[in-house]
Amino acid sequence: MSADFDETISNSPTNFDPSETDDAPENDEGWTVEDDNSQGVDDTEQAPVFERDEWAPPIAAGSYNSESYNSESYNSESYNSGSYRATSENAASPPTDPVTPVPNNARSSAGRGRQFVAGIAIGALIGGAVGGGVAALVSRGDTQIIAQPNPVVTEVRNTSRLAIAQDIQSLIGRVEPAVVAIRTGAAVDEGLFTGRGPSSGGEGTGFVISSDGVIVTNSHVIEGASGRIEVVFNDGTVRKATVLGSSPELDLAVVQAANVSGLPIARLGSSDELVVGDDVVAIGNALALDGTLSVTRGIISAKGRTVSTSASTSLLNMLQTDAAINPGNSGGPLLNSRGEVIGINTAIADPGDSQNVGFAIAIDSARPIIDQLRAGKDIELAYLGIQSKTVTPAIAKDLNLVTQTGAVIVKVTPGTGAADAGLKVNDVIVAVGSNEVRRADDVGSAIRGQSPGATLKITVERDGARKVIEVRLGAVPLSEIG
DSSP: OOOOOOOOEEEOOOTSSOOOOOOOOOOTTTTOOOOTTTOOOOTTTOOOOOOOSSSSOOOOOOOOSOOOOOSSSSSSSSSSOOOEOOOOOOOOOOOOOEEEOOOOOOOOOOOSSSSSSEEEEEEOOHHHHHHHHHHHHHHHHHOOOOEHHHHHOOOOOOOOOOSHHHHHHHHHHGGGGGEEEEEEESSSSOOOOOOOOOSSSEEEEEOOOOOOOEEEEEEEEEEEEHTTTTOOOOOOOOEEEEEEEEEEEEEEEEEEESSSSOOOOOOOOOOOOOOOOOOOEEOOOOOGOTTTEEEEEEEEEEEEEEESSSSOEEEEEEEEEOOOOTTTTTTTTEOOOOOOOEEEEEEOOOTTTOOOOOOEEEEEHHHHHHHHHTOOOOOOOOOOEEEEEEOOOHHHTTTSSSSSSSSEEEEEESSSSHHHHHHTTTOOEEETEEEEOSOOOOHHHHHHTTTTTTTEEEEEEEEEEEEEEEOEEEOOOOOHHH
């Protein structure tokens, strides 16, 4: 990216971060997370991508809603990489032909911010009034999204690689039947490059997680659908769909396709096992082009990014990739070298200011949210009430710390569980319960999955000594989620 990296603090919610998934249980739906060797994957074996049984939960992306999940006490290290803008595409006929790679087409940038701020686009859906409204916001500079990642991860491992074209073709051949185009609003009469103005329809992507047609996508993909949602399957079959659950705060949605059975499903992998440098493939309904899905290849560039959609709302624990993610890819799967879903394509960097920077929601963070949305439940997010930052050698020296790792508290929000328990600025969190904290995002990882009202023991270093403090978690306040 052309933008300089600058460490800032994000206000991240605590439970939407990667957690340990060593012993992921099989749920009532029958899906499991395979505990693959985290040190690498044998190139000679590939796990089956589809199952006819019940699901392994996933996620997707599209035209983005201004409401978003505000970061708090979760992922505190960030960079000034950019003012993001929403983009839109006219709806097009569903993809039916074999998958073919497409180039990353350059697009003009709009609404650039101040110095060191790069333009960014939410990858996706939009058409008609929805698209026009977003474009108007962008042109006025009202909508800015700041990408706020953790420090760059330096660990690299020798993992399974997509070394030759046949590997990608084989992978796509297995996954493609579980990827769908999602259409909302009125149908489009002509294609994207016909010179016609925007229509009242739009397109995004989703992927199937159960054989009876449960599909994951981004909430912004189905926004403005006016009650009409259609799903287009790989063989050209079109079915109406209804929304089972949607969370604009987390940009996740689950829809149900009508009158289908025996569908192939996408297998979910583990985003927690990823390291920087791992190969990934993005697949989706890019640019809403008729007749084909788009496939692009890249690597994981960083983990634990926070992408802020406004001054008060953010998407957390995002994966950063250099795989091209084009408009229309929103809600589509980001795959590892085994063809497993490890992320949900959501945001792309504007080529006008930066190149090859895309973001996807980490699947391990999305799993519990998908389960709740699928069941029609309200999303409850635990809230600690702090902002923290990963301890660096410079911080350890400045604060005269005994520990050289952990998460130093830089802000405690009044009236929260953290404040009530007596946590203070410059306390260094070294453990949450039995979980060691080495980085700021480890705090969110330990808290993710906890419910409001739960009590946790937090170990901190204060004035050179360790102290255990019991904290009762609260619920994320409405002001924190837009």
